[in-house]
Amino acid sequence: MKDIQKGIDLFNDCDYFSAHDFFEDIWMDSSGEEKDFYQGLVQISVGCYHLICGNMPGAKSQIKKGMDKLSKFIPEYNKLNLSELISKLKKILIDLESNKKNIKDIPTLIITK
Numbered sequence: 001m002k003d004i005q006k007g008i009d010l011f012n013d014c015d016y017f018s019a020h021d022f023f024e025d026i027w028m029d030s031s032g033e034e035k036d037f038y039q040g041l042v043q044i045s046v047g048c049y050h051l052i053c054g055n056m057p058g059a060k061s062q063i064k065k066g067m068d069k070l071s072k073f074i075p076e077y078n079k080l081n082l083s084e085l086i087s088k089l090k091k092i093l094i095d096l097e098s099n100k101k102n103i104k105d106i107p108t109l110i111i112t113k
Contacts, residue, residue: 002026004078007041012108016049037077040069044089048106051092060096063089081110 004026010019020042027038043066050058067089075083088107095103 002030002078004041004080007045008080008109008111011045011048014048014052014106016045016052020045020049033072036069037073040066040073042066043069044085051103051106056096056099060093063093063096067093076112079111081112084110 007022023041043062047062
């Protein structure tokens with residue numbers, strides 16, 4: 001399992017574009033189920049980037065794809081609390097479905113103890 005703390009820090013600092021780049025580098029070098037996990041993090045990062053930039057259709061698409069990938073790893077994978085992340089992302093998708101434009105409750109990536 002790779003150390004992803006830098007990507008987590010970037011994501012949690014709302015630097016979603018850089019988090020995307022970080023996770024994408026790991027994703028490209030991964031294989032098996034691990035590849036899906038990292039691709040999910042890439043998609044969630046891109047989705048959050050679209051969200052803060054106002055591209056709601058792009059945010060919805062990428063968050064949904066990322067959630068689908070990460071859901072396979074619930075409750076946690078690589079020490080990330082995916083249950084809580086998926087729960088918060090579902091709320092964002094509900095807001096996006098109802099055409100809300102000001103979504104501010106973007107989740108953070110939480111390390112499990």
